[in-house]
Amino acid sequence: MPYSVKIMPFRTRATQKPTPPRRGRLVAVLAYDGVNTFELGMAIEVFGLTDMGADWYRLVVCTEHPGRPLVANNGIRIVAEASLKTLARATTIIVPGWENIEDTPSVALLDALRRAHRRGARIASICAGVFVLAAAGLLDGRRATGHWAQAELLSRKYPTIKVDPNVLYVDDGDIMSSAGRAAGLDLCLHIVRRDYGAQIANHVAQRLVVPPHREGGQAQYIPQPVRKAEGDALASVFAWAQRHLDQDLAINGLASRARMSRRTFIRRFEEATGMTPGEWVVQARVSRARELLEATQLPIEGVATATGFGSVEALRHHFRQRLGTSPVRYRAVFQASARSQAGEDDR
Structure with missing residues (x-):
């Protein structure tokens, strides 16, 4: 029925x-x-x-x-x-x-x-x-x-x-x-x-009970089997890299941490995520920069350093390329929205 x-x-x-x-x-x-x-x-x-x-x-x-x-x-x-x-x-x-x-x-x-x-x-x-x-x-x-x-x-x-x-x-x-x-x-x-x-x-x-913003694209959800042991190794690399975005995340270092050759690491990484390690790192850094711009008063220079971009110019480049705006404007929009909502909640 x-x-x-x-x-x-x-x-x-x-x-x-x-x-x-x-x-x-x-x-x-x-x-x-x-x-x-x-x-x-x-x-x-x-x-x-x-x-x-x-x-x-x-x-x-x-x-x-x-x-x-x-x-x-x-x-x-x-x-x-x-x-x-x-x-x-x-x-x-x-x-x-x-x-x-x-x-x-x-x-x-x-x-x-x-x-x-x-x-x-x-x-x-x-x-x-x-x-x-x-x-x-x-x-x-x-x-x-x-x-x-x-x-x-x-x-x-x-x-x-x-x-x-x-x-x-x-x-x-x-x-x-x-x-x-x-x-x-x-x-x-x-x-x-x-x-x-x-x-x-x-x-x-x-x-x-969902993430507020998922990074990456559809490719990571297209069925592409990855063997469990290698998936676990990659997962540990993902977690470590997220905690150390301000450090050098070059492919050789990440591959060594996963105990894989550079060539194998790149292949397995792309199978698991649908993107290159370099692209994943940039997305992770942009995501963290967004969080810092939204929730803190850390200067733009400090945001660039904390997220591993190294310079305001590099941070600005990736924001314009991916978000169509600058870090300064992004902060102005989202912090203004937060202040506006806080003011309404106080009424």
């Missing part, structure tokens, strides 16, 4: 005096026949938290046919009460996985997404939801990602899209896309991070 779930817009209890939400906090999550319930659920969980205060997102699940039971990808029946008209008001629209990626979504759905985008809505897809954005023409000439197993089809079907199959998600400003299903959670937390700052995003991640 199939399960049936009815999803209705969240309403504040009558005993509570509602506080007007910040401008543009309405999040609309799409539902349709064949929708992936895991991806739908993760969006509802992140943006629909009910104990984050009146300033948190307002969540609405909407569909082309409100009130009509939808059959999700696993047979669960879902009933959403809001229509596509909600997209005309939403600032953020989440498009979960589309089951039949060879099929074209309805004209009504595609037109609603196009109108919302022209109006200035931010639209994000999870996994195969990228095919809906592609069908709407919202990704033409833009960078996007999707599940690694569907990347070739996406490129072939929509050749104008710059498909990057190696990343967990792509933030192209007003259009975002995530890789395989769980990467949708990375993207949802990224959106929270952009809107509310690192401290709140970290808090949400702790609630969900």
Whole structure:
């Protein structure tokens, strides 16, 4: 017997005096026949938290046919009460996985997404939801990602899209896309991070018992068996390197610590992570630098030294290359968000 779930817009209890939400906090999550319930659920969980205060997102699940039971990808029946008209008001629209990626979504759905985008809505897809954005023409000439197993089809079907199959998600400003299903959670937390700052995003991640930010790309999740003994050796190297980012992490030294030849170490490292040792070290250093910039007043020079970049110029280069901003601007944005949130909590 199939399960049936009815999803209705969240309403504040009558005993509570509602506080007007910040401008543009309405999040609309799409539902349709064949929708992936895991991806739908993760969006509802992140943006629909009910104990984050009146300033948190307002969540609405909407569909082309409100009130009509939808059959999700696993047979669960879902009933959403809001229509596509909600997209005309939403600032953020989440498009979960589309089951039949060879099929074209309805004209009504595609037109609603196009109108919302022209109006200035931010639209994000999870996994195969990228095919809906592609069908709407919202990704033409833009960078996007999707599940690694569907990347070739996406490129072939929509050749104008710059498909990057190696990343967990792509933030192209007003259009975002995530890789395989769980990467949708990375993207949802990224959106929270952009809107509310690192401290709140970290808090949400702790609630969900997931890392607030995963480094690396999809390649590390593509099945590539690594023998256990060598995996354990690499794990010890990872742990040691994370604790000593300010030291020389040259390949020869890391290979020696793993008790492998340089050649074997590089091969096994790439099999385990999908990236070179040098790339992994840079990502680890950037991640630590972000933490220091967000949570401390350590001077930029000190951050560069503590993370092993050695110079402000090197730190600045990698921040611009990977994050599209400078360390100074990054600190200004995220510490300002933290101060703003602290001020609201004190009221």
